Amino acid sequence: MKLILSPQDLAINGASPAFEKPLHVGRPNIGSREAFLKYTEEIFDRRWLSNDGPVLKEFEQRIAAHHDVKHCVAMCNGTVALEIAIRALGLEGEVIIPSYTFIATAHALHWQAITPVFADINPVTHTLDPDAVRRMITPRTTGIIGVHLWGRNAPIEALQTIADEHGLKLMFDAAHAFGCSYKGTMVGNFGACEVLSFHATKFFNTFEGGAVLTNNDDLAKTIRLMRNFGFSGVDNVIHPGTNGKMIEIVAAMGMVNLDAIDNVVEANQRNYQAYYEGLSSLPGISLLTFDESEFNSYQYVVMEVCEKCPVTRDKIIQALHTENILARKYFWPGCHNMMPYRELYPHAGLMLANTQYVADRVIVLPTGTAIDYKIVKTVTSVIQILIESES
């Protein structure tokens, strides 16, 4: 790692890159290898690799307890968990979602011949704007999927009110919100159900994985059936279903990573603080904040570049990439600008001014246990020197 003290030290000005190896956003957080290998031995000894194994059962109980919710149904990934939850709730026709989210939120609907209707976001919170949601309701609307983007809650009460007024189902894509809370209540307890992702890049990972959290006994039962082809005991299929099962070794990864999450939060919080110190006084730059009175994972360091910044967002990204700092423009350019939605709904953007505005400003910076204070300092000095040299 080199010191960045003047514009001559920047790789875009011909110096060597700050980092030899690329610094990725979402580098996996990994718990104890020893504990994982011990689980592996036990799983092999038992020869019970999948289908409601003992590790899975314990894992589901621990995830439910962690979120203070009655049921956790773990799955092979977050997208299948979304698809199954959507189907179990009986959603059809049109479902309102933000466009400013990972593409899976939209695909999980389109995949089942449901129309994702994109509603605009609040430019300050980056989550659904309840007034925009109201504007998108039609006679075909059956539900709303709020997204707790960056782990910060969607407008839960306002969306519930709208859902109740119009007889719509409400669920949440909580892929970013593992272990986060709203007004002291853990995510997992809102709407009809909430869906987590345990993908490798997420705060908490099981290589790949996901889960539906709910307090509704009947819904949990249906989702469990759907996860395993509708099997209720041997030779007895009582429901349509698919294969969404989480395997034992994956649940074992979850067990060891669950033991490590306090360290991950600590590392993320420390990195966030260091980013804040380095970036918050720069002109036209702001860092998205977290409500300190809630549980947060600080998994996403979200920097916004506004018009007052003398350097454009894309130029900052380019400078960072040249240093081998692989910062990302999440969720640019918005789902509505990706296929197939771009062609299916070519005018969707007309209603999505704030989505466009936010998608054009955001840079997500690397954090997690693979990053420390010195690394953050180097990243922030690149941005600082770049901006100062253009001011």
Ligand SMILES: *Cc1c(COP(=O)(O)O)cnc(C)c1O
């Ligand atoms: C990661 C993610 C998903 C999909 O989860 P997978 O486990 O990768 O299938 C869905 N929605 C959002 C907002 C995500 O970030």
